Amino acid sequence: MVERLRQRGDLGDDTAMALGVGLKLFGEVMLDNRQHPLFADFLPRFGEFIRHLKQGGKSRQEAELACPPAIKLSRSCRAGTCRS
Template sequence: MKQHRYRVTVEHLADAQGNPVDASPLRFEVGNHDDIMAVVAYLRGRGDLSEETATAFGVGLKLFGETLLENRDHPLFAEFFPQFVAFMKHLKKGPAQG
């Protein structure tokens, strides 16, 4: 399957007490069937999440989702996969009207 390619970098800036952390960044490359940038833009545009929350959620969701898709038969993920599919359908409906 054709995939978009991404380089992800996570830098630990401060510990739980707010103290600076001197640690090497975590860097890895990963593929995804979706354009993660477009997914984040969609989530930001929904208006029901802050920009920071939408960004973190979008990136995390797509990284997790691709792992589930690629490993749906793995015992760790198999039971959860149907719930994830239902969640994605709900998410794609758009924000709840209140």
């Protein structure tokens, strides 16, 4: 996660490291406690945020346009991480 954030180039190295580590730790705590009411409303939005982050900040529509039609049904393509 940290390396992916660094490669984006829109955050400084220290910021990318802090964000990557923070998201990783927070995500693990949230997943371990997904039934807790504190996380009930936020979990789906967190997933959307992570997908958006992995797409490099692209909109869902831009990510879909980048994927060839033959692999649009794959999970990685829906997440914006397909390698065409």
